[in-house]
Amino acid sequence: MKGEIVCGLMGKTDVCWWVTNSHNIRTYDDSAIVFDIFVNQILKQDTLIQIEDHLTISLSKTAAILVSLNIGDHTLSVTSPSLLPNCWNRVIIQCTTGYISISVNNESVRTPIVGNVSLEPKTIRVVSEGYFVGIISNVSMLYDSVDIIQEFPDYPGNSYPVVDARDKPIESLKAISNWQYPGKGYKVHKLNTSRAKISSSYNGKVIHCHDMKGGYLESSMRQGGKGNDIYNFQYWKYIDILIYFSHHRFTIPPISWINCSHKNGVKILGTFITEWDGGKIDTKELLDGIPGNRFFYADQMIRIAKSYGFDGWFINFESNLPNKFYVKKTCNFLRYLTDNIHHMINGSLVIWYDSIIDTGIIEYQNGLNNKNECFLNSCDGIFLNYFWHPELIQQSVSQNTTRKFDIFTGIDIFGRNTFGGGGFDTPVALEVIKECDTSVALFAPGWVYECKYGKSRQEYLKNESKFWEGFDFIDLMDLNLEWTLENNGDGWNVRTDDNTTIYISSYEWCKRSKMFDLHNIPSINPTSLVNSQSIIVTVKTQGTGPNFEDYFYLKVDLLDEYHNIVASFNSGEIRTSENIQEIKYCFREYGSHIRYIYWEDGAKDVEHWSGHFGAKVIDPSILVNIDTKVESVSSYVDKYPSVFNIPFATSFNIGLGKYRFVDGYRTSDMAWNHFIEQDIPISYSENENMYLDDEDSYYGGSSLKIKSWNNIIVDIFESLIGIEGDFSLSYTYKTVSNTGNIGIILLDQNNEVICPNEASTNIKFLENDWKCITDYYYVNSKCQIHKVSICGEVEEGYQLDINLGLLYINKVNEILSPIDAVYHTSWKLNSLDTDTEIVDINLYWDTFEWLDHCNIYIFESINEANDDFTSGYNGRSYLGEFVITNIPMKHYLVYIQPVNCLYQKLPISEIVPIEVSINRNTIFK
Secondary structure, three states: OOOEEOOOOOOOOOOOOOOOOHHHOEEOOOEEEEEEEEEOOOOOOOEEEEEOOOEEEEEOOOOEEEEEEEEOOEEEEEEEEEOOOOEEEEEEEEEEOOEEEEEEOOEEEEEEOOOOOOOOOOEEEEEOOOOOOOOOOOHHHHHHHOOOHHHOOOOOOOOOOOEOOOOOOEOOHHHHHOEOOOOOOOOOOOOOOOOOOOOOOOOOOEEEEEOOOOOOOHHHOOOOEEOOOOOOOOOHHHOOEEEEOOOOOEEOOOHHHHHHHHHOOOEEEEEEEEEHHHHHHHHHHHHHOEOOEOOHHHHHHHHHHHHHOOOEEEEEEEOOOOOOOHHHHHHHHHHHHHHHHHHHOOOOEEEEEOOEOOOOOEOOOOOOOOOOHHHHOOOOEEEOOOOOOHHHHHHHHHHOHHHHHHEEEEEEOOOOOOOOOOHHHHHHHHHHHHHHOOEEEEEOOOHHHHOOOOOOHHHHHHHHHHHHHOOOEEEHHHHOOOOEEEOOOOOOEEEEEOOEEEEEOOOOOEEEEEEEEHHHOOOOOHHHOOOOOOEEEEEEEEOOOOOOOOEEEEEEEEEOOOOOEEEEEEOOOEEOOOOOEEEEEEEOOOOOOOOEEEEEEEEEOOOOOOOOOOOEEEEEEEEEEOOOOOOOHHHOOOOOOOEOOOOEEEOOOOOEEOOEEEOOEEEEOOOEEOHHHOOOOOOOOOEOOEEEEOOOOOOEOOEEEEEEOOOEEEEEEEEEEEEEEEEEEEEEEEEOOOOOEEEEEEEEOOOOEOOOOOOOOEEEEOHHHEEEEEEEEEEEEEEEEEEEEEEEEOOOOOOEEEEEEEEEEEEOOOOOOOOOOOOOEEEEEEEEEOOOOEEEEEEEEOOOOOEEEEEEEEEOOHHHHHHOHHHHEEEEEOOOEEEEEEEEOOEEEEEEEEEEOOOOEOOHHHOOOEEEEOOOOOOOO
8 A cells, every 4th residue: 555645845954854765655565664764964853753543753863763653552662773864864664473673774673563563554744843844745746846866865884886877887786786876967858748649550669679789889978979880860750669778787878868769759768687697696686685675776776767867677587586486576576666666757667578487487488478477467568579470469469458558579670580580571570560459679770780781871871761761772882793993003902801892002093993784783773763862872991001191082973875974973082091081972963864873983002102002992882772662660650740849949960970060160070979969850751852961060960951943842840849829930041052042831730831920030140151040920829830841942944952950949938048047167187198298177067957068169278269269169068067088288268158959059259268277286176
């Protein structure tokens, strides 16, 4: 029976009581009351907690708990060890046969009693010598008011080092027992719960279980990394839940994945897994708990999820239980974890994996039946193993029809014993799952990235588009047409490294070429090869030392049947470097008479040495879009709208780029990735008139390119925004060819245009040919913005060529906090290399609700900042902290520029910089 908290906060300013685990005031196997108390300091008065009539708990001035139990006409009392001031204390009051015991922070005392006493309180009242501060009569109100995580207990007295699990796993139960909230918060996007499908032919839910190379790769890095070849998942509109999976004991989702999931309305779960013999030991310890609290580890898991902002746990026991009696303990653990995390985190989930059966051994059922249903009945859902056949899924639904959508039928995308074979044949299994009417769990969809086997990023994009939406490409280089080689100098040196063929040039121009006849490729219909089908060419090149600045060029021609050039790309001479460079070009507007594609590249050595010290040529690719869509996830799963609340803003940033841009300025020529920056993706597939352009951007690494020779309307977002009253729409764009113009069209749920107020448009001209248009709207009754489209107009004979860099919608009467608010900043030395005198420094600042992220700039002087602020750009942070790495010991000015969710920011000139003086005599804070 649950206990109801009637008062949660008590006692003026001298003592702060939070009963955080109110749902724990209940019985499981034993009758017990469990709660947490935070004592700010030693009490000046006694405090009384009255639980019904027969049980009273008082907190004395010495901070000891006194439990008084009225049995008939006499009173039985037991006094606990003292609570610790200025920290959390766990209190457990328990009645067992013949005893009443009380535990404080794992220290216990007990007193014998005669007869049975039940501790099933319906009400807790707090009284304190006439001082009654307030009443919280609704349990959910108490939980909703606890939004900062510092109130969780520290469990003092552990001898192990404190564990911080931000963006990394926790490897053991010993480590999690000593986990503490790090005390420094960071911005986590709250889960958007207003997400809903506009129409649906399938009511099941979809899990994306992300398992890739042990986890915690480039996409999990807090400050991002170099290069743009990462797995940056963008098909959020097809999934409901993301499980961040690895084979560490406790897998904590990185902040980047949490933010991207929540921004798109997707719940994200951490993973607990046990495996092999060590897993069996840990499973026993997990279920036994610690003396005085056998749900201790469940409590810690709840605190961790609440602290870091994710939505629950995926529980995967891949080790046998110690014996069959631990099955009941497992179910009790799951029920306790599920019940309590629901109260602490709105919308949270606990999902169980189909492994253990009711005898306590590993025996995958590949369906729901009497052997594993007890686990489903103790949590929110079951993730079925992959070795099923259709009859098992039909039987699963018959086993529990009322919870059929809590049955997640598993598909291993790598195809290991999976019905249908996984991979691009995943729709074979999806068809059966949809017919049987269960939910689905896709294990390791990152296969689309891993199966590119070292090829270009374009190969991954091709695979992912095909897997999720059925847009297929063919790589002409996979046809193994022989190269025509021109071996000057010492000619080409050809070697294979990790299944990748590398051509290394010599001291004279080494050239190679291929001619592809599209009439001889069965999967391509040349008569349908028109503008709507992209032809994407890519190749990688890298210099060879000791001087890496070698030479390379690429030339690609599209030819008609008479060998006339229809369209062409020529890179010109490129100087290579020690880093791998990718050259990419996309043919989009090339007419309808293509028959041949001619490829030619060449490279040579800058030193002019004999041998092979010239540029390397790696992974040439020609991707041709096949006209016919294939079956994919989207064939069986309905998509969600991309945008479902305001304020809404996008800079069309996919979390990576060839270059870095801030306010229309290119601040870096180096490829980069920072997954946490990813904006909500556009709702519709790219085509010849609308695609992401990574050559220019207003803020991030890409913008939305709009190109056409005619007037055009292009849909970009499908939305579900409920709105009433005044709101504004702003968009920032650049006209590349100085011809044509664009506007933004909003359509309501009836596909009727929502018109802006007359004469309300505001135009602002920005740097580097960008300009910002703001339109104001008034809606006098509730409606929905169902679609956001772009209308482009251009004069006949001219081409519309526009980059849309920023778009946002906001309520006019919604006042955002000022972006120049005062906030505390500090810094300290992170590391020092005494030989090179190169240092890293940590920056810290306070985060606020309105603050989305901060841009970091560093200069050696105020004049340098005034001359060109873009040169000092060092990075972007969402976390309230940032590390500036590899800088010499000098005097610096560091600017922390706050940016809100609409990309509104304070000018650098109005920010007071932090002065950082680093020398050997500096006393570091």
